[in-house]
Amino acid sequence: MVDTLRINSGRLWGRIDELAQVGAIIGTDGCSRLALTDEDKEGRNLVFTWMEDLGMEIVIDGIGNVIGTWAGNGTDKTLPPVMTGSHIDTVRTGGRFDGNLGVLAGLEVVETLAENNISPFHPIAVGFFTGEEGARFAPDMLGSLVYVGGMSLESALDIEGIDGKRLGDELERIGYRGAAPCPGPVPKAFVELHIEQGPVLEANKTSIGAVDSVQGISWAEITIEGQSNHAGTTPMHMRHDAGFAAAQIAAFVRQLALEVGGDQVGTVGKIDLHPNLVNVVASKAVMTVDLRNTDEELLKNSESRLNEFCLSLSESEHVEITSKPLARFEPVSFAQELIDGVIKVSKSLGLSVQQMTSGAGHDAQMFARICPTSMIFVPSKDGLSHNPAEYTSQEQIMDGANVLLQLLLQLAKEQSG
Ligand code: GLV
Ligand code: MN
Ligand code: MN
Numbered sequence: 001m002v003d004t005l006r007i008n009s010g011r012l013w014g015r016i017d018e019l020a021q022v023g024a025i026i027g028t029d030g031c032s033r034l035a036l037t038d039e040d041k042e043g044r045n046l047v048f049t050w051m052e053d054l055g056m057e058i059v060i061d062g063i064g065n066v067i068g069t070w071a072g073n074g075t076d077k078t079l080p081p082v083m084t085g086s087h088i089d090t091v092r093t094g095g096r097f098d099g100n101l102g103v104l105a106g107l108e109v110v111e112t113l114a115e116n117n118i119s120p121f122h123p124i125a126v127g128f129f130t131g132e133e134g135a136r137f138a139p140d141m142l143g144s145l146v147y148v149g150g151m152s153l154e155s156a157l158d159i160e161g162i163d164g165k166r167l168g169d170e171l172e173r174i175g176y177r178g179a180a181p182c183p184g185p186v187p188k189a190f191v192e193l194h195i196e197q198g199p200v201l202e203a204n205k206t207s208i209g210a211v212d213s214v215q216g217i218s219w220a221e222i223t224i225e226g227q228s229n230h231a232g233t234t235p236m237h238m239r240h241d242a243g244f245a246a247a248q249i250a251a252f253v254r255q256l257a258l259e260v261g262g263d264q265v266g267t268v269g270k271i272d273l274h275p276n277l278v279n280v281v282a283s284k285a286v287m288t289v290d291l292r293n294t295d296e297e298l299l300k301n302s303e304s305r306l307n308e309f310c311l312s313l314s315e316s317e318h319v320e321i322t323s324k325p326l327a328r329f330e331p332v333s334f335a336q337e338l339i340d341g342v343i344k345v346s347k348s349l350g351l352s353v354q355q356m357t358s359g360a361g362h363d364a365q366m367f368a369r370i371c372p373t374s375m376i377f378v379p380s381k382d383g384l385s386h387n388p389a390e391y392t393s394q395e396q397i398m399d400g401a402n403v404l405l406q407l408l409l410q411l412a413k414e415q416s417g
Helices: 009-020 038-053 100-115 142-147 153-157 167-173 242-260 296-317 336-348 363-367 394-413
Strands: 057-060 066-070 082-086 124-128 189-195 208-214 216-225 265-267 271-274 284-293 320-329 353-358 373-378
Touching: 009 038, 009 100, 009 394, 038 057, 038 066, 038 100, 038 124, 066 100, 082 100, 082 363, 082 394, 100 124, 100 189, 100 394, 142 153, 142 363, 153 167, 189 336, 189 363, 189 394, 208 336, 208 363, 208 394, 216 242, 216 296, 242 265, 242 271, 242 284, 242 296, 284 296, 296 320, 336 353, 336 373, 336 394, 353 373, 363 373, 373 394
Parallel strands: 082 124, 082 189, 189 373, 208 353
Antiparallel strands: 057 066, 066 124, 208 373, 216 284, 216 320, 265 284, 271 284
């Protein structure tokens, strides 16, 4: 009975669509729900209601993570839950699947178990974690980082967003500053279903990715101070041009990633220029650099090369350059028994599966610090993500959610070990 149990893919697809209406970007399938905005609040309220409808016991912790726990009639509520989940915040120009899939698939698993009167030994918990994207409040994976004790609640609440707002104030404002303690209770295991957000599975015509690792992430905010002056009268050699220096750094980051090669990637995703006028040499630039690599030593080396470049640029261009770290996470390896579990379950469902690394950051990488963890990937059309056009078909999502269902069931049926 349990092996042949399947999720209801129409119901899951329907919830994904309903949540995507919150903060919908008109004329696209995407959505905009930056962490702790009114749109995030509305999305949270909707998912909260779904958790209540499923009879889950819901707690909100001090950083605004929401965890719903479900127990069947025969479940031993004193045992640690098997946990799944992800995030429902998005980047400003996000898709409807990133994060949302993992949360809603978790609810779908619970509903499937409940309607079939299946009562696993361990409770099943589904969480959505605050500010995974890091697009408004850095670092990324913030809620799960605080959950596992990687950052104190006090420091997290004091983080300033890109709009100058304090995280703790915004959390209070939207009504999601909960009372449950951080760090939170340790689950028996954590499994997250997510879209791949890259091109690998589609290119290989593979249904499921069994994620074995997540690459290291280094984010920095670089500020360049120059001097504004007249664009027509200031000789080129007399300029302190923050705009030019920012452009040089952006070009260097790309060149660096190409030279290091392998898994090294580098991105300048944000540049603010001041005063940002056609006839004024820019006095100030504030920009971000995102460097990632699966190899910690290579990542460190790229960080040093960027710092050396900024130092020599500040001398040659007569500008002041300072750098502030926004996020720094080492590469993470997942638990072999759970990677094997994803592969075994996928094969038993007749699905093609491959082991792979994750280029994106995920809440699961934080849980890997405290319990056995792994992830299930499903393909992303054209490898697109952080883009309203992000797409995964209903059938591909169904396959991933069925792998999640079977794996959670296996983990939850076992005695605590
Ligand atoms: C976070 O989700 C990231 O990988 O940028
Ligand atoms: Mn995500
Ligand atoms: Mn994302």
